[in-house]
Amino acid sequence: MNKRIYLSSPTMHGEEQRYIQEAFDTNWVAPLGKNVNEFEKELAAYVGVSHAAALSAGTAALHLAMKLAGVGEGDVVFCSDLTFAATVNPVSYEKGVQVFVDSEEESWNMDPKALEKAFEKYPNPKAVVLVNLYGTPAKLDEIREICSAHQVPLIEDAAESLGAVYHGKQTGSFGKYGVFSFNGNKIITTSGGGMLVSEDGEAVEKARFWATQSRDPARHYQHSEIGYNYRMSNIVAGIGRGQLKSLDLHIQKKKAIYETYRQAFASIPEIRMNPYLPGSTPNFWLSCITIDPASRVTPLDVMEALERENIESRPIWKPMHMQPVFAKNDFIQVTGGAPVGERVFERGLCLPSDVKNTEEDMDRIIGIVKGLFV
Numbered sequence: 001m002n003k004r005i006y007l008s009s010p011t012m013h014g015e016e017q018r019y020i021q022e023a024f025d026t027n028w029v030a031p032l033g034k035n036v037n038e039f040e041k042e043l044a045a046y047v048g049v050s051h052a053a054a055l056s057a058g059t060a061a062l063h064l065a066m067k068l069a070g071v072g073e074g075d076v077v078f079c080s081d082l083t084f085a086a087t088v089n090p091v092s093y094e095k096g097v098q099v100f101v102d103s104e105e106e107s108w109n110m111d112p113k114a115l116e117k118a119f120e121k122y123p124n125p126k127a128v129v130l131v132n133l134y135g136t137p138a139k140l141d142e143i144r145e146i147c148s149a150h151q152v153p154l155i156e157d158a159a160e161s162l163g164a165v166y167h168g169k170q171t172g173s174f175g176k177y178g179v180f181s182f183n184g185n186k187i188i189t190t191s192g193g194g195m196l197v198s199e200d201g202e203a204v205e206k207a208r209f210w211a212t213q214s215r216d217p218a219r220h221y222q223h224s225e226i227g228y229n230y231r232m233s234n235i236v237a238g239i240g241r242g243q244l245k246s247l248d249l250h251i252q253k254k255k256a257i258y259e260t261y262r263q264a265f266a267s268i269p270e271i272r273m274n275p276y277l278p279g280s281t282p283n284f285w286l287s288c289i290t291i292d293p294a295s296r297v298t299p300l301d302v303m304e305a306l307e308r309e310n311i312e313s314r315p316i317w318k319p320m321h322m323q324p325v326f327a328k329n330d331f332i333q334v335t336g337g338a339p340v341g342e343r344v345f346e347r348g349l350c351l352p353s354d355v356k357n358t359e360e361d362m363d364r365i366i367g368i369v370k371g372l373f374v
């Protein structure tokens with residue numbers, strides 16, 4: 001059997017061990033400690049925001065962002081439609097109602113025109129949550145302007161886009177609240193973890209309070225609010241500090257992977273790479289393609305051909321408005337016809353984008369894909 005090629009697996013560099021060792025040496029294995037504080041500071045500095053809270057998962061950060069935005073029973077939240085379910089599930093944790101907003105063609109992310117239309121139909125949503133899909137920035141300035149014109153907080157799900165830049169600014173820093181994930185296959189990983197960032201220091205402090213069981217400042221264990229166990233451990237934060245040092249290297253490698261695919265597939269008119277906006281620099285977390293619907297080759301053909309050669313690939317996220325669990329939720333698109341997200345889902349797939357992919361690995365993958373089109 002050929003060597004397994006992964007979609008996107010953890011890539012450690014040794015630096016991580018040093019911080020873990022330090023935590024062991026000082027017995028700060030748990031709960032909080034220096035690594036947690038430093039990881040928060042280092043990530044905030046990288047992203048260019050003032051405050052950050054290290055949490056157990058990106059999903060936990062999204063949940064606390066929903067709470068900070070005041071989402072409660074029956075409240076409408078406008079959500080990216082083409083995304084991973086984790087972006088939108090926390091709305092339900094607070095008994096809110098997701099209204100899904102279609103994507104645009106240029107970045108596959110939330111369409112500002114569809115968002116405007118959503119505001120016409122639902123003038124008083126509690127929040128907007130948007131994703132930068134696969135590490136590609138959305139039309140962040142436009143969407144931020146629409147949100148501030150309506151005085152609705154924007155929650156930016158930058159779980160996949162750490163290090164991506166839009167108009168000179170880091171993704172995750174556009175919303176009132178930004179969210180990052182360090183899950184196993186993200187561009188940097190701590191095995192599992194997340195971060196909530198904001199310019200609002202009080203909000204981040206409140207998130208830390210909720211994340212540590214909402215303990216009132218009293219000697220006795222006293223609680224005036226429901227709390228959660230959402231904090232990151234000091235060991236996990238140590239891995240994060242080490243990984244952060246390699247983030248730029250990972251972005252460089254991911255970009256090279258994207259460019260290699262782009263050049264290789266330039267000769268096949270039926271294949272298009274996932275697009276990105278002028279003025280944006282993605283982190284190229286996953287390289288994706290779409291295949292022309294007129295082609296006799298389908299994305300499933302490509303996935304199966306790769307799987308036969310022990311190569312991992314993945315379908316595009318299935319849009320939220322197509323999910324059985326959200327069958328009753330509203331969906332807003334600019335015009336009738338097939339939604340943009342649905343077309344990307346049906347015609348697209350994610351190609352192996354592992355930082356450790358070698359030139360030979362890339363040749364193998366490209367050879368198999370191209371072979372289907374001759």
Ligand SMILES: *Cc1c(COP(=O)(O)O)cnc(C)c1O
Pocket residue numbers: 056057058059060083084086087131157159160180181182183192193194
């Ligand atoms: C991974 C991911 C999340 C969730 O992060 P976890 O750390 O796994 O909880 C949220 N949104 C998107 C778009 C993701 O890809």
